[in-house]
Amino acid sequence: MVVVGVFGVVMQIVPLLVWAERRICAWVQDRVGPNRVGPFGLFQPLADAIKLLFKEDVLPDGVDRFLYFLAPALAFFPAAMTATVIPFGAPIMVGGDLLHLQVCRGNVGMLLFLALTGLSVYGIAFGGWASNNKFAMLGGLRASAQVLSYEIAMGLALVSVFMTSQSVDLNVIVADQTGTWLGFIPKWNAVKQPIAFVIFFVAAFAETNRLPFDLPECEAELIGGYHTEYSSMKFSLFFLAEYAAMFSSCCMITTLFLGGWSFPGMPSGNTGVLFGFLTLGVFFAKVLVLLFFFILVRWTLPRFRFDQLMHLGWKSLIPLSLANIAATGVAAQL
């Protein structure tokens, strides 16, 4: 039941995100945005999806057929799988059984997240390579270099979080963030580990290929990058993957740094259904704020140059995260 729920949420959040992206982008640029289909243009993604389904599926000349077909699926799979490790809310007591709002429980969930993030590059790399197009291939190459570089910073930022929470279990990390200081400052990891928070946040932008780090697809020099040669539903799968990855990343940031489903002043040990839904609401409220920020950044900042991106990753974020680990270790011994 939870599996179906989580998959449904991931699939349904994407059209909403696309709609939100277009509306917020219009708002940033002082335009109106899609407003004709349904109330506030809410049905626009639906119309787009139908359009994409009925479009001709062009197979360009000289593509590597097997990898060309495999790539969109490989891109979508890790993005959708990541949501399985997230604890979405407090466990609910249903008919004597404790229902956990998390698909994949256990203490390796965090590692599964990192492994899937690493695998997410294959869809883009294969798509770029198989397309028989120089621009697409450059996009694929950029993606592999970028994801590889920022994964290190991301992993190192996580280490300091693990040190603070004394666990790699996401449920323990959430439990560790409950309570407040002075009655109003929540004990979130964003407060305890601000540097790790910033590093992880920046790396999340790079891992999801969002602007200012959308070098793999940058339309100015690479036309569309890795998905230049894709059309119809294969293109939509890449599109879906990007937004699903964005959602999963925001869920992960919320869980790791913003207290997950907990909120200040929360009673502990409550397993009521209403309380469960309340925590679910709190979780999604935090995620939505993050998503709004992701979209706002995309339409505000210009794009990095590729060497700047590499410098930021290797010469700033990685040394910074290493220093942060050392500082955390020293602080823990004091």
Add this chain to the structure above:
Amino acid sequence: MSHSVLRETFFVIFAFLAIFGAFLTVSRRNPMYSAVSLILFFGAVSGVMMILSAPFLALMQLMVYAGAILVLFLFVIMLLALREEELGEERPWPLQLLTGIGCAVLFGLLAAAILRAPSAPAPAVGGDFGSPAEVGRSMFAEWVLPFEIVSVLILAATMGSVVLAKKHLDRPEPAEEPADTHGPGGGH
């Protein structure tokens, strides 16, 4: 279906996939397909580890080998972008046959050695075996000296590769090399 039957079934599936992937890795002529097959192999081995209650090892396998090392392989393959004629001539069939026989003999020897070995019962392990905490404890408490030696070894290898790359950078670039072979990040 009982728990152990399910376990056996998945073991057979993953073992088959691992062998299949390994075979494809060495038999494909296109290096890209070799890399794809290697991913399949890594994934399958990780599945086997998961069944053998080593989730930490399984995910590390995915993260380090499939997620990082193979991406580097792919990077190089894509940068080289070999065409069919650059792959070199196919080896003559007697050589292929000889290699096949050699592999079969090696496999037979290995299989015989494993089957002959006295089957000692597997040592009993705690319920926490294979979890990140348990792996960390044994690595940093019990086996800390080998661990540190390995880290020194890796550091030496890293420095060696930096020195080699630096030597290459100091030399002036050959003039006939076309400029467009430099992909993104090619200056590293």
